[in-house]
Structure formats: C-alpha cells, structure tokens
Amino acid sequence: MKYLAGRLAALLAVLAVIGLLPRLTRTDPALTILRARYAERPPTPETLDAIRADTGLDGGPLHILGGWLGGLLHGDLGTSWVSGQPVAPDAIAALGVSLTLMGASLAVALLLAAALAAGTLRRGATRRIVTTRAGVGAAVLAAFPEFLIAAVLAAVVAVRLDWLPALGWGTPGQTVLPALAMGIPAGALLGRLLDDALPAAFAEPWARAATAGGLPATRIARHALRRTLPGLLPQLGLIVVGLTGGAVAVETLYAIPGLGGTALAAALAQDLPVLQACVLMLLLLGIAAGLAARLASRTLLGPALHDGALPALLPPALPARRLLTAAAVVLAALFAAVTVTGLLRDPLQIDAAARLAGPSTAHPFGTDSLGRDILARLGHGAARTVLTAVAVSAATLLLGLALGAVRAGALTETANALPAILTGLVVAGVAGPGPWSAAAAVTAVAWAPIAAHTSALYAQERAAPHIAAARALGAGRAHLLRRHVLPGVLPPVVRHAVLRVPAIALALASLGFLGLGAAPPSPEWGRMLSENLPYAERAPWAVLAPAAALAVLGATAVLAAAAVRGAGHRGARGRKGAA
Template sequence: MTRANGPLLAVCSRVVALAALLALVGALPWLSGRDPARSILRAQYGESIPDPVALAAIREKLRLDDGPLVLLGRWLTGLLRGDLGASWVTGAPVAPAVWSALGVSLALMGAALAVALVVATLLVLRGLWRGHTTRGGGALGAALTSIPEFLLGTALLLVMAVWLDWAEPYGWSGPQHVALPALALGIPAGGLLGRLADDAIPGAFRESWVRTWTSGGLPRRSIAYGVLRRSLPALFPQFTIVVVGLTGGAVAIEQLFAIPGLGRLALGAAAAQDLPVVQGAVLALAALAVVAGILATTAQRLAVGPALDAAGLQPPPPDPGPRGRRVWLVPGVLGGLLLAVVLAGMLRDPTQVDIGLRLDSPSWDAALGRDALGRDLLARLGHGALRTVGVAVVVSAVAFALGVAAGLLPRLTQGTAELANAVPPVLVGLITAAAFGPSTGGAAVAVAATAWAPLALHVAALVREELASGYVQACWLLGASRARVLVVHVLPGVLPPVLRHAMLRLPGVALAIASLGFVGLGTQPPTPEWGRVLAEAMPYVERAPWAALTAAAALALLGAVSVTASTALGAARAHRR
C-alpha cells in the first residue's frame, strides 16, 4: 500500500463508516430476528397472540414481504426526500415529531452551552488577567467535570425544585423550565473546558514571547488577549468532546426533567418498540454530534490560519502541578472509601424485600436506609458495583484490544473511529435496546462500541511517532518487514501509555454504563446496578431523599476518583519529562 493512497483510503473509510451507520439504523426492524409485522401489531394493539389475518394485512400494506434489502433501499430513498416513515403506534408521520423534538433539544443544548462558556470563563478569568504561570481554577474544574449530567440533574432537582422550591421541576412550557436542565448539562461541560484552558494558559504565560511583550510595555489587556489566542485553538478538538457529551447527556436530562426533546422521544419509542421513531431520533442525534465535530474543526482552522493548521499547532506546555507522591493522596483516599462501602454492602442481601420497612431512613440495621420495596440500600450499592464497575472492567479490556488493533491500521479504521468518537454511548444503547431489548449486555455493547475509538486514535498517533523515529527508519533500511517492526519495535513503546489511558477511562466507562441504566437502557429490575438504583429512587425523592443520595454519592465518588487520578498521572508524566 503506497503512501499516496493514504488520503484516498481515509476518505473511503469515512464513507464506509457513514454508510454502515445508515444501514444499521435502517435495518433495526430486522436486527432482532422478530417479525416486523408482529412488532407493529403489538405496538398498535398490544396483542400477545397476533391474528394471522391482521399480520397478513400489515405485511401487504407495508410490503414487508419484499425483504429486508428492498425495504432498506426504500427507507434510504425516503430519507433522501426527508420522509422518515410512519409511526408503528400512531400511524402519524415520523418527520414532524422528530423536527419538533429536535428544536427542543437544540434549545436545551444551546442554553447548556451558554452555561458551559460562562463557567469556563469564570474558571480561567482570574488567572488570565493576573498573568499566573500556575494553575488557578483547575481543581474546581476537575471537581465539576467529575459530576455526570444525570447525577447533577438529580441533585439540582432535589435541592432547587423540591427542597427550596426555586425552580420548576418538570416540563418545557416556558423559560422557567430551562434553568435546571441547562445547569445540569452545562456545569460539567464548563468544568471540562475550564480545566483544559487552565492547563494551557499557564504554559502560554511561560513562553518567551510573553516576556518580550511585557518588556516592551504592552498593556495587560493585550498580553491576556494574546495568551488566550495562543491557548484556545489547540482546545477546539476538545470542544467537540464537550458537544458530543451534551448530545448524550441531553437524553438523560430530558428523561429526568420530562422535556419533550429527541432523547425522551427516542427512549419512549424504544420502550414501545416504535422503531421508525427510534430510527428518526437516532439519526437526528447522530447528525447533531457529527455536525458539531465538523464545526469545531472548521473553527480551529479559522482561528489558527491555514499555515499553522497545516503545520500542526501544538498546545502550550502544561503546568506539571505539584511534585511527589502526595498527588496520589486524594484519589487513593476516595477510592479506598468507595471500596470500603462496596465491600460492606457485599456482605448483605440485596434482594430481601420487607414492605413494612419501605423507604425507612438510615438506621443500625440499614446504614444507608431502604428503598421502596424495603431492600437494604447498602447491600444494593455493594452488589450493584459488580454490574457497574465489574462490567466496566470487561468493557475497558475489550475496548483496549479493539483500540490497539484498529490503531495499527489507521487508514482503514480512521473513518469508523472518528464516527464512533463523535457518537455518545446512549445512541448505540438506543439501537441495541430497540433491536434486542434493554439489558446489561446491551449496555456493555453500547459503551464498548464507542469506548475503543479514543484509544484507537491514541494508538494511531503514537504509532506515527514511533515510525518516524530514527531507529525504526534504520530497521526499514536494513530490510525488516513491517510486521516485525510493528511487533518488536513499535508496540513496546505504544502499549504502556495506551494501557494507562484505558485504565484512566475505566471510571468514565462505569459512569456511561450507569447512565444507560438510569435511563432504562441497561440492567433491568430487580438486579441492582448504580444507575438503576438511582432511577428507582427518583419517584420517591421528596419522601426519602437518602434513597437517591446513596447511589448518587457512589457515582460522584467514582467520578472524583477518575478525575483526580487523571490529574495525578498527568503531573507525574510531566515531571518525568
């Protein structure tokens, strides 16, 4: 394979990935192996024993006997005309419902993005104006980033709407309903942007041109603007991650606050097996994520100019942070606390029901209280760790293997990796739930289908660096085969950093699995799982807030361990350099 064929192969990879996504969504009615006519009849009339005459009428009306390939082609042709088909439940056209829900989701994401920009600005404003060469708001940004959107939304709903009665809890009928969902989505996103900017800005202030500008007597405002312009363009790719996170987080937030957006529309349709509506909503959500990535890339090129973009703009060197082993103190303490709670819960029975003790407050017999069926919440928290963290370990291992294999063939897998990186796990979860029903396995597949992509992109970047090194070039000149160079010389330098990357992503994978359980796409009752435990507690949040706080605290601790461990490892690597 010649180097000249590389760009063409990358373009083909993107086209194939997009075509595969369309084919996957279009084939949803046949993926489960069930008869689409039976699904339609069940969705419309709820009949468990279908009438053969009614089934024949449905097949004739929709021409289902033409076969999956013909119907897939018909669906794609309709898609080009803007026709998304008709709902299996109501018979109404899908497109108007999708466009209406899309407008609601865009409004919610726009408000959340405004909140994120405000939060990020507040985190970096003080250090930017005073010219700090060390981090300012990075710790606070890390704390905000560690909170999942659905978890923060639960806390805001509990405190602001239930306890203080300062905001409307549910619905979407006016501006008063925007505040809490926008805060729940925007605060973690703003924390991530602020943390990334806070890492880059001190490095920019330490560069030699800043000292030159300062010696020349330029005003502080001009220097701050120059540092900001130097720091932000390299962060535009991360902006894509933020918007993708908003797309995925909006599904849970819309469900939590009863907002009639795309996410809630897709979840309701998946539960009712109304697959045409699921198809339209999933395509709209995927298009949002992909368009956001394109806009972020375009904005980066406009900001840095064609010359710097072609050369590859490098971010400023980050502040290495504190030295020594104390950087591991916080993640170690938080992880130890979480492990102690899990082990204590593992010694108790999570399935024993006692209606007489339903929603009991914490006591000596049940340290964290009881749920709506009188089950011990400490026990459900401990055993739920197997379905949350345990499944996350398996998913992370699979994602690591897939990421390494795909990263070694970047031109063939680039398009698929970019698409998977731009699609939140909840979209794949909607597809698996619509095809096979919600389950732990479906949630694991959904998260694994996207978790490998960042690792593959990381592997591809490291492989390019290793192949450009002097000793690898010498191996080529000595006639070594490509397979030998990759296995003997490249992989030993690539695998350790990618393995660390995969381990640091483990808590994030667990949170993604919990989020799918929270919205009903993962583990089903009565099996305990942290996201599911939190969802079961939400209807009783006014009467028994401790039931929601139990799982919420565990998820918050898990997120805090993830962010603090990442910060500690980043500081250790910076000092080794």
C-alpha cells in the same frame, strides 16, 4: 480529499445501520405494529403479511434501506409503528426543543468556563502569575455524568428546596435545572482545557514583548484567548456532541419533549421509525457541531495553518503527584470499604416495616421504597458494575489495539463522536434493553480513544531509530513487532485502558438510569437512582447514596489519571532537561 472520503464512508455506514434497524431487530416488526395498533386481532400469518406489505417491510435489506433513504430525500421520516402517524412533525417539534435546551446548556458551559479561567487570564495578562487555577476540582466536576447532576439538582433544588420546577417545559424556570445539569460538566471540561492552555500562551515571546512594550492587559488577554482558541474549538465540538448524549437522560428525567426523551421512549416501545428519526437528528447535530468547530479553528489559524508558524502550546505543570495519589488512594479505600460491607448483606431482602427508613445501625445508609437495604444494594451494585466495566474494558482494549494498528482513523473519529447513550438507544432498539445490550453499546464506542492512542504510539515506534537499525540487521516483521514495537505500545495503552474502567462504569450506570441496562430487582447504581428519585423529598438518602457512590467513582478515576499524568510530565521534563 482522502480525509473527507474516509469520514463520508464512516457516516454512510452509520446511516446504513440506522436505516436497517427494522431488519436488525430481534422482534418481528409486524408483530410490534399489530400489538400497538390492532391489539384485538389475532397474530395470524395473513394479518402479519398484510402489515408487512402495507409498511414496506416485506422486502429485503436493500429494499428497506433504499425506501428509508428515499423517504429522507423527500422529507419523509416514516410512520410510527405505535401511533400510525407521520414521524416528521413530532420529530421536528422535538428537535426545536432539544436545540433550545442545548443552546441554554452551551451558554451555561461557556459562562462556567470563563469563570474558571478568569483568574489565570487576569494574572497572566498582568504577568503576576502564569500557572493554572482551575485545578483538579474542575476535572472532577467534568467527570460527573449529566444524569447524576440532573438527579441531584432535582432532588435538592426542586424537591427539597422547592426553588424551581422539576418537570415540564415551556417556561424560563423550567429551563434552568436541565441547562445546569448539561452545562456544568461541559463547562468544567472546557474551563479546565482553557485554564491549562492560557499559561503557555502567556509564556510565549509575543506576550512578553507586548508586556514590555506597555500594551494594555486587556488586549494581551484578548490575544491570548485568540491564541488558545484554535486548539480548543475541536474539543468544543466534542463537548456539543456530548450534549446530545446528555440530552437523553436529562430530557427523560425532567419530562422534556425533546429528541432525547422521544428517542428513549421509542427504543423502549420498539417504535423503530421514531427511534430512527431521533437518532439521525442527534447524529447530524453532532456532525454539524464538529464541522463548525473545525472550520472555525482553521479560520482562526489563518496562514499559520499552512506555513507552520504557530508553535505548539506546552502542557502546564500539574499539582503535586503525592497529593493526587493520596486523594485517589483515600477515595479508592472508601469505595472498597463500602463495597465489601455491602457484599456481606442481602440486597434483595424486603422489610415492608422499614420502607424508606432513615440511616440507622441496622441500615447505615437507610432503605429504599421496598424496604431493601441501600448499603447492600450499593455493595452488590459496585461489584456487578466494576466486573462488567472490567470486561468491557478488556474488549475495548483488544478492539483498540487491532483497529489502532491498522489506523482506522475515519472509523475511530466517528465512534469517538457517538455518545454511549446514543448507541445504547440503537442497541436497545435492536436487541431490547438489558445488561448485555448496555455492555455492547458502551463497547461499540469506548474503543475509539484506545485506538487513537495505539495508532499514535504505533507510528511513533515505527519511526524510532532502533527499528531502522534492527531492520538493517535483517530482522523480520514478526521479530520487529514482538521485540521492538509491542514493548513500546502495549504498556501505555494497557495503563490507558485501566484508567478508563471507572469512566466505562459511569457510562453503564447512565444506561441503567435510563432503563436500558439491567432489569429490576438487580442492584444497579443507575437504576437505584431512577427508582428512588420519586421519593427524594421523603427519603433523600435513597437518592444521595447512589449519587455519592457515582461521584466517588468519577473523582477516583480523575485523580488517578491526573497522578499518572503528573508522573509522566515530570519524567518528560526531566529527560528534556538532561538532554
């Protein structure tokens, strides 16, 4: 009951923020409506007051929130500020499109996950090998944002090869590329998780007894899958939540009339009733996916959920730490070299005679549609993105430490289930697009993993024997916190925050790609990708250069994190063996 009460309170808080968007916006809603519907009328106080009275915006926050919630109970999602038409019909139609796209993307994800884990499943069932096969490659692929894969697929498959249509919706061919763009990272993550869990399942006594008893390999494999599914279903729920965020970028790129593209257009136009409806539906989709995954997990566990009969699966051994470290160092050195070289060039200099010029000695990565040097823009964009990501990481570290210490579990889970793009739409609807809005949107949700890590370590340290001994000797709360708790909590949490810097940079780039970040002519990687995508057929280097930079950044983060995990796992195994 306490669990449900906390989650319900967090959900109501999010709903209140969505309902109060018209009051939170930095612009006058009446002025927005006047410009959209009655551009010929002067913005006199009488005219603005009449618009506020007609739309119900003349009351206080409670009046506006109550009116919006009351409309929801009657199926009324409001009236568009731009078109003056009811929001519900278009939002429901967009919901159907998004559900279809998410269903196709989930099918791609499940197929890819099955393919990645097939080798381990086959070998484990026949007892020939019980090690993971997907490896770091799947983790690297899972780290690529949907908008990056979507842009590369559009540039290569649709534009260069002309195999599939790049825009539109309504035919099976128009579903393939968007479903691949959203399904590949989700499937890579799910496949890596499944591939990691299977060896531990095959190593349990029941699997050995089944093999010794001559049970068919297919039945052993089926039971191993059932054994691992309860631990994977919550992750599957989070993956579906991630699809709701990825749908915004993918639907926008491929001109798909779904909730994501509709929400982005509404945020940029300050059409808050449409944005409210789209964000609410995307949020409910994510919540429904999480609840369905939790219920399915409890059903699969059965009696073991209550009697504790099911042992925890042990983590598998990771690839050699030296190899991972070497790969991370090489990619980091490449990233640093490109950044330094680009910083020595002017990112805003326009050479009209060299528009869309190919790579050369003068322009090693070519030029964009305005004749600006791509290498220079990559370097300056890297410096800007990394500095912003470091600042956001510092803010999330402080928030995570504070909220993790007070165990804000419900708030943490709610924030963890909100994609950064979704919060970016809300922040853009309130404050408008810009670099500060993008940073605030990422900060609003990126603290959740840090808080969860802090909470777990804090509880672990408070239960340690040395705390009880120090308390028995008369140590006060301040001394216990400063001398005993913080030394065990701060170092791993700070390392966690540092490893999340590239992921935060990718989230900022995704918002820049959607036009919710820095404004032109700022050399921001996401914006570079969106600006040059229309010229992908004539100048593919203009798209592939920022795409490769984002890919290197994501791969470096994954390899560095895997190297750190490998060191931690070996240390834990060594301590266990010594004990």
